[in-house]
Amino acid sequence: MSELGTSTNEKYRKISNDLQHLTIDFLYKDLPHPPSGYLALPPFSETPSAQAPTSYTKGSYVNYAYRSADGSFYNPLIPSMGQAGTPYARSVPGTLQTNLKNLPDPGLIFDMLLKRPTKADGSGEEEDGFTPHPGGVSSLFFALADLIIHSIFNTNSQNPTINNASSYLDLSVLYGSSEREVQSVRKKDVKGRPDGTGRLYEDVFADGRLLLMPPAVCALLVVFSRNHNFIAQRIIDINEWGTYKDPELLKAQIDNASLDEERQNAARALQAQDDEIFHRSRLVNCGFFMKVILGDYVGAILGLARDGSSWRLDPLMEMRRLSHEFAPRGEGNVVSIEFNLLYRWHATLSRQDKQWTEKMFHDTLQQDGLNVQFSQLQPSQFFMAAGKALGQNKDVRTWTFDGLKRDTNGRFRDADIAKILQDSTSYRAGAFRARGIPEVLRVIEILGIEQARGWGACSLNEFRKFIGLKPYKSFKEWNSDDSVARAAEVLYKDIDNLELHVGMQAEQAKVPGPGAGLCPGYTISRSILADAVCLTRGDRFLTVDFTPFNLTTWGFADCQYPTAPDGSFGGMLTKLLFRHFPAYYPARSAYAHFPFLDPVYMEKELRNRGTADQYIWARPRPPVGVQVGEVSVIDSYDAVTKILSAPQDWKADYDLKLGTVVAGLKNPKLPDMTLINKLLRDSSDKWASSFVRETQNLLKTKCIAHAGSRTDVKFVDIVSDVINVLPVRWICQELAGLELGKEYPESKYITELHNVCRYVFLDWDPIYDWQLRDSSTTFYREFIKDVKVHLETESGFISNTLSHFKKPFAERPAFLEELHKQGHERRADELATALFCAVVPTAAHWAQDVAHIVNYYIEAGRVEERAELVALVKTGKIAGRALDLIKDALVADPAVFAAQRTAQRGTSMTRRDGSNLAAGETVFLNIIEANNLNRRIAPTTRLASILLENMDTCYPLNSLKRSLL
Numbered sequence: 011m012s013e014l015g016t017s018t019n020e021k022y023r024k025i026s027n028d029l030q031h032l033t034i035d036f037l038y039k040d041l042p043h044p045p046s047g048y049l050a051l052p053p054f055s056e057t058p059s060a061q062a063p064t065s066y067t068k069g070s071y072v073n074y075a076y077r078s079a080d081g082s083f084y085n086p087l088i089p090s091m092g093q094a095g096t097p098y099a100r101s102v103p104g105t106l107q108t109n110l111k112n113l114p115d116p117g118l119i120f121d122m123l124l125k126r127p128t129k130a131d132g133s134g135e136e137e138d139g140f141t142p143h144p145g146g147v148s149s150l151f152f153a154l155a156d157l158i159i160h161s162i163f164n165t166n167s168q169n170p171t172i173n174n175a176s177s178y179l180d181l182s183v184l185y186g187s188s189e190r191e192v193q194s195v196r197k198k199d200v201k202g203r204p205d206g207t208g209r210l211y212e213d214v215f216a217d218g219r220l221l222l223m224p225p226a227v228c229a230l231l232v233v234f235s236r237n238h239n240f241i242a243q244r245i246i247d248i249n250e251w252g253t254y255k256d257p258e259l260l261k262a263q264i265d266n267a268s269l270d271e272e273r274q275n276a277a278r279a280l281q282a283q284d285d286e287i288f289h290r291s292r293l294v295n296c297g298f299f300m301k302v303i304l305g306d307y308v309g310a311i312l313g314l315a316r317d318g319s320s321w322r323l324d325p326l327m328e329m330r331r332l333s334h335e336f337a338p339r340g341e342g343n344v345v346s347i348e349f350n351l352l353y354r355w356h357a358t359l360s361r362q363d364k365q366w367t368e369k370m371f372h373d374t375l376q377q378d379g380l381n382v383q384f385s386q387l388q389p390s391q392f393f394m395a396a397g398k399a400l401g402q403n404k405d406v407r408t409w410t411f412d413g414l415k416r417d418t419n420g421r422f423r424d425a426d427i428a429k430i431l432q433d434s435t436s437y438r439a440g441a442f443r444a445r446g447i448p449e450v451l452r453v454i455e456i457l458g459i460e461q462a463r464g465w466g467a468c469s470l471n472e473f474r475k476f477i478g479l480k481p482y483k484s485f486k487e488w489n490s491d492d493s494v495a496r497a498a499e500v501l502y503k504d505i506d507n508l509e510l511h512v513g514m515q516a517e518q519a520k521v522p523g524p525g526a527g528l529c530p531g532y533t534i535s536r537s538i539l540a541d542a543v544c545l546t547r548g549d550r551f552l553t554v555d556f557t558p559f560n561l562t563t564w565g566f567a568d569c570q571y572p573t574a575p576d577g578s579f580g581g582m583l584t585k586l587l588f589r590h591f592p593a594y595y596p597a598r599s600a601y602a603h604f605p606f607l608d609p610v611y612m613e614k615e616l617r618n619r620g621t622a623d624q625y626i627w628a629r630p631r632p633p634v635g636v637q638v639g640e641v642s643v644i645d646s647y648d649a650v651t652k653i654l655s656a657p658q659d660w661k662a663d664y665d666l667k668l669g670t671v672v673a674g675l676k677n678p679k680l681p682d683m684t685l686i687n688k689l690l691r692d693s694s695d696k697w698a699s700s701f702v703r704e705t706q707n708l709l710k711t712k713c714i715a716h717a718g719s720r721t722d723v724k725f726v727d728i729v730s731d732v733i734n735v736l737p738v739r740w741i742c743q744e745l746a747g748l749e750l751g752k753e754y755p756e757s758k759y760i761t762e763l764h765n766v767c768r769y770v771f772l773d774w775d776p777i778y779d780w781q782l783r784d785s786s787t788t789f790y791r792e793f794i795k796d797v798k799v800h801l802e803t804e805s806g807f808i809s810n811t812l813s814h815f816k817k818p819f820a821e822r823p824a825f826l827e828e829l830h831k832q833g834h835e836r837r838a839d840e841l842a843t844a845l846f847c848a849v850v851p852t853a854a855h856w857a858q859d860v861a862h863i864v865n866y867y868i869e870a871g872r873v874e875e876r877a878e879l880v881a882l883v884k885t886g887k888i889a890g891r892a893l894d895l896i897k898d899a900l901v902a903d904p905a906v907f908a909a910q911r912t913a914q915r916g917t918s919m920t921r922r923d924g925s926n927l928a929a930g931e932t933v934f935l936n937i938i939e940a941n942n943l944n945r946r947i948a949p950t951t952r953l954a955s956i957l958l959e960n961m962d963t964c965y966p967l968n969s970l971k972r973s974l975l
């Protein structure tokens with residue numbers, strides 16, 4: 011299905027889609043909806059706790075869907091379905107009455123069937139008894155699995171029929187499962203009032219159970235915690251509905267109100283704003299969680315990233331069955347005890363996480379005065395010690411893990427979190443297998459076995475029948491390892507007696523192959539997909555309410571999979587790692603692209619496929635000079651000017667980027683552009699008049715008349731339909747002879763020019779690096795293919811190269827004739843590459859500059875300057891005053907609003923904290939801020955112009971710009 015899904019043939023993709031519909035419908039129907047059995051009665055008599063968020067003021071209610079704290083009202087008609095604090099569902103009635111007294115002792119079961127050896131004594135183990143995961147899965151994968159299971163399972167220790175977590179992937183590990191817990195993470199000001207920004211406190215999360223898990227689990231959760239605040243900030247900044255106010259203003263209104271009613275209204279407005287941004291941000295953040303689960307996690311389960319397939323199972327899609335019935339979505343979910351038992355993946359603990367857990371258990375027990383061997387530890391002793399350890403500190407803002415320290419704002423250091431995450435990617439998880447669980451978790455397994463018995467869970471064979479698998483006939487069929495099968499037989503006598511939990515965890519594991527990446531036992535592997543489908547498809551906030559209306563337009567777009575290949579084969583965690591730790595996860599790092607796979611394993615896989623060189627496999631080195639993770643921002647006018655005017659000391663990476671586009675990652679280099687630049691300069695007068703002619707042409711064809719009585723008024727989208735098109739036409743028609751037409755319209759060129767420009771000049775965000783490079787390289791290849799044909803045909807060589815247009819070429823432009831004449835000694839592809847480098851990267855900047863100038867002078871307050879500029883341009887007097895006016899506009903609103911430079915040697919320039927910038931350190935120059943802070947300086951000498959001039963010397967801001975100025 012995955013191969014069909016990524017085929018270029020539309021027919022195959024349609025077949026894949028139809029098959030996917032059937033599969034999802036099938037998996038969704040694996041479990042009854044609503045569940046047919048519960049461990050106890052759901053509390054229908056209790057009023058579910060969801061309350062509508064407060065409105066701003068009467069009459070201006072902002073209507074949006076939001077997740078309740080406890081998961082109530084996910085199904086509005088059965089509000090308690092899947093609510094935290096309600097009973098587990100039971101999918102399979104256990105009909106085989108085994109007298110509990112006849113069941114083997116849980117400790118003995120652990121020792122004979124589940125315990126990981128401490129030295130190699132069977133197949134697959136390394137010296138210390140550890141069996142590495144055969145599919146290369148990393149420990150970080152299981153950190154996410156840990157977040158998933160803690161989001162949906164929290165068995166109440168006093169009443170084990172009750173699940174204290176909701177049955178939804180609502181990130182309750184971050185936000186909490188009750189209103190009290192949610193309030194504990196939401197940010198308040200010093201007076202205890204809502205923050206007004208919908209933010210959480212820095213780096214907090216609500217579920218204390220995770221503090222007893224390996225540190226990567228908490229570190230990964232911190233990523234989602236930061237992502238919430240990132241989203242909230244964007245939502246308030248964009249202010250899509252125009253309803254948000256500056257929280258400080260709202261607080262001042264409360265403080266300054268003279269009447270009680272006035273104060274209450276202001277307080278309500280603050281609360282409502284905080285609620286709305288919080289809830290919308292949570293929806294977006296859960297959207298990310300869901301995409302990471304379906305993209306990275308299910309992708310790893312099916313081995314898709316390993317196999318280089320970006321096809322994904324999409325259980326959320328709207329679809330009809332063959333009978334035309336709607337396949338239901340968003341109707342709610344209740345997790346079952348069978349899935350609780352299925353997910354206890356304790357065998358997968360990596361070597362390093364095992365050591366960490368041993369130390370954590372040891373310390374926790376010692377704090378309680380206990381010095382017991384793990385093999386002797388009793389459940390009651392464990393509970394007592396763990397309860398005390400977790401109960402000590404109620405304030406989530408002070409929680410810490412792995413000995414990390416918070417700064418004065420409560421934040422952990424980026425370096426610390428990134429280190430834990432990268433360690434975890436490099437740790438190979440343990441294999442699923444019988445006898446794979448470290449002894450330190452013996453007590454947990456005993457609890458698990460007892461728990462399953464207390465729930466009256468069904469047997470392994472009953473569960474297999476339920477999901478449509480053949481029941482096992484013998485122990486040997488269940489696990490072909492003789493010694494395991496015999497031990498199980500001694501303990502259970504008959505295969506039908508084999509308990510579900512033990513049976514699933516000690517079942518023979520699958521081997522890696524197509525569709526098999528996780529490689530648990532077959533029963534787990536078959537059921538886990540049904541669970542993923544039911545959990546996501548049953549959640550209305552991931553399906554019917556997953557809309558731009560609820561998430562905001564930006565938020566909805568932000569949590570979508572990338573539409574172009576991004577090097578991660580459909581993974582989304584990459585985006586979060588790049589976003590929150592850009593200094594620690596550089597572009598192309600395998601640690602960012604495949605965080606769930608051991609890089610050593612994955613490199614070998616990709617070497618076999620010939621694509622390994624596109625990635626950086628070495629573990630990222632901490633960035634030079636950076637103290638807390640950010641790049642140093644320089645925003646003083648003097649410092650920015652100094653840096654820009656010393657390119658030998660402060661290197662830009664423009665050449666490297668463009669060299670990569672035209673010569674590849676391995677050996678990026680630029681061609682000799684002397685001839686091209688000379689020819690372009692020789693014709694600069696001609697270009698100026700061709701731009702004027704084309705502008706008039708476009709205005710004539712793109713303007714539409716006013717539909718009413720105003721016959722003197724016409725409309726035109728000056729940016730999209732005129733300014734952006736100008737460089738496209740110039741490059742295609744005047745210079746390169748590229749066909750413009752239906753199959754390759756101007757709009758497509760505009761996007762491609764924009765992407766090249768972004769990659770070469772503005773590629774600061776590693777999130778977009780891969781896509782921009784890929785798009786730029788593809789465009790370059792198509793560009794030179796066509797230009798080369800022109801140049802070669804000119805020289806009498808009839809090329810059989812097919813261009814992407816698959817149409818006859820446009821007429822050969824005079825420029826290429828001249829290029830061929832003067833450059834006949836050089837190879838056609840070299841000349842074509844030089845032309846690409848000279849005109850393509852800055853074309854979008856040119857258009858943006860012009861758009862900014864028009865935008866600046868279109869404002870009502872600048873009528874006089876506009877008239878002056880128009881008059882000067884008409885007389886052809888560009889130098890002097892006209893140029894100053896143009897620069898004024900670009901100073902106020904520069905297209906190149908920032909730049910990055912790397913110090914080539916140690917400098918006397920300082921960071922914000924007063925320390926010196928070091929050699930190799932990268933700085934971010936904030937042009938806009940530098941100008942703002944220096945209003946006294948005469949506009950024309952400010953940075954827009956300085957940057958433009960500098961770009962001319964560092965890298966040609968091209969003849970296009972000259973043609974305008």
Ligand code: HEM
Pocket residue numbers: 152153155156159163164165222223224350351353354355356358359363367454457458461
């Ligand atoms: C070092 C790592 C881990 C430790 C220390 C740990 C510890 C625990 C503990 C203390 C319990 C509660 C036992 C009880 O009350 O019956 C538990 C339950 C559980 N564990 Fe683990 N675990 C670890 C890793 C994992 C992983 C990687 C998974 C699977 C992704 C997992 C899945 C579960 C599940 C599903 C439960 C039942 C939860 C419930 O009923 O509330 N655990 N584990």
